[in-house]
Amino acid sequence: MSGIYSLRDADRSVKLAAVLFMLVLGYAYIFAFFMVKQYAGLTPADVATTYVPRKVEASSLPQRSSSTTQALDLSTMKQEHHRVDTQLLIQDSHIHIMIYAMIAALQTLVILGLGWSAGFRDLVILLAFGSGALDFAGQWLMKGGIGGFAWLTIASGWLMTLVYVVVLIGTLRAVFGNNRKRDAAAGA
Amino acid sequence: MGRRAGVATLAILLPLVAGAAEHITPTVVLRKRADVIRSTLPDASQFFLKTVQIGRQDLSRIEQTADFKPEDSRVKFYYGQNGSGSLVGVVLFPQVNTQHGPFEVGLTLGPDGTIRDVAPTKATVETKPWVEKAVRTGFLDDFKGLSTGEMPDRALQALRSADIGDMPTFAGEELAEAVQHGLALYQVLYAGSRSGSAN
Numbered sequence: 001m002s003g004i005y006s007l008r009d010a011d012r013s014v015k016l017a018a019v020l021f022m023l024v025l026g027y028a029y030i031f032a033f034f035m036v037k038q039y040a041g042l043t044p045a046d047v048a049t050t051y052v053p054r055k056v057e058a059s060s061l062p063q064r065s066s067s068t069t070q071a072l073d074l075s076t077m078k079q080e081h082h083r084v085d086t087q088l089l090i091q092d093s094h095i096h097i098m099i100y101a102m103i104a105a106l107q108t109l110v111i112l113g114l115g116w117s118a119g120f121r122d123l124v125i126l127l128a129f130g131s132g133a134l135d136f137a138g139q140w141l142m143k144g145g146i147g148g149f150a151w152l153t154i155a156s157g158w159l160m161t162l163v164y165v166v167v168l169i170g171t172l173r174a175v176f177g178n179n180r181k182r183d184a185a186a187g188a
Numbered sequence: 189m190g191r192r193a194g195v196a197t198l199a200i201l202l203p204l205v206a207g208a209a210e211h212i213t214p215t216v217v218l219r220k221r222a223d224v225i226r227s228t229l230p231d232a233s234q235f236f237l238k239t240v241q242i243g244r245q246d247l248s249r250i251e252q253t254a255d256f257k258p259e260d261s262r263v264k265f266y267y268g269q270n271g272s273g274s275l276v277g278v279v280l281f282p283q284v285n286t287q288h289g290p291f292e293v294g295l296t297l298g299p300d301g302t303i304r305d306v307a308p309t310k311a312t313v314e315t316k317p318w319v320e321k322a323v324r325t326g327f328l329d330d331f332k333g334l335s336t337g338e339m340p341d342r343a344l345q346a347l348r349s350a351d352i353g354d355m356p357t358f359a360g361e362e363l364a365e366a367v368q369h370g371l372a373l374y375q376v377l378y379a380g381s382r383s384g385s386a387n
Contacts (some may be wrong), residue, residue, distance in 0.1 A: 002272040030266045035214060038214070039215075053259070054259070054260045054261055054262070056242065056247065056257055056258050056259065056260065056261045058244050058247055058248070059242055061241075061242060061247060062241070062242045062243045062244070063244050063245060064243040064244075064245060064246075065240055065241060065242055065243035065244055065245070065246045066240070066241050066243070066378060067238055067239060067240040067241065067377075068238070068239050069236055069237070069238045069239075070236065070237050071234070071235070071236055071237075072235040072236055072237045072266065073235075074225060074226055074235055075222075076223065077222040077225075079217065079220065079221065080221070080281075082214065082215060085259065085285040085290065086285075087285050087286055087287045087288075087289075088285065088287075088289050088290065088312075090287060091287055091288065093321065146229060
């Protein structure tokens, strides 16, 4: 059952670091949510608009240009939808995939002390690393023109959130949970 | 920690952090498009948006004129008219994409097709200080009066002689490239359409 160490029995400083890491990570995720909502949107259609390129291939264009004109009210004019082009996605990928790996590794350090079964522990570790990888896999597949993969990026976000919440609850239970039952069982 | 507390934590956190993935480098809006249009076309009393869907003929002309291929097949032109219906000017927002993110300018042209104003409108957190440093050299003023086909040699010379460092100079050159792209789009898709190309 046990991992590399027991967070429940660890030094107070270790517990403090684990709890604060998880809470501050959640704090950062809240702002990440607002950033994504503002710049990419939360629906598959909005996410696809952000990443799927509008390719300009001569073969798919009409022979002659055409245009439409409409009156414009500047006071209600909306900003253009944020778009992530290939160059920007390269930059995003090289930074964020590395950060995802670091966060997953730090969460793993906490997971190893939660006393979970080996199978469950490995599953959560796998999901912690995999969700970040799937996030960018979805973005690159969309960049390849496959808008349907917006669901993969959105689903990986939910997966990352699920991992976070599971580890947070495990951490809080280990640190603040009632140890009397366990101590009584150990004493009996 | 009881089950109830765990469920409450889930209920609060799940919706809030669900969008934490799908990480993106946000762009920084230096000036809103509406503000650029309003301030550079002060004599306009009514505004219009003309959206041009590029055709094969015009795509070929754009590639020949400015040696670039637009990344979007639809180009938007914002123009203003005065009280008597005369054209006051046209604004478009060409963008150059780089590994450091997009550089977008608000390019305003007068009725004669010459540049009236160039204003950076979009950068990133990383590139914003470079753009600001480049703009402070005043090189964007040297674009005024230029029209399609005229090289912005004086502007680029002013930028490069300002000794502002490699990255601000790079940012300035990207802004200049965006202007060149904008001039080509204007010439082919807007000015050209008035003689019958786009309809």
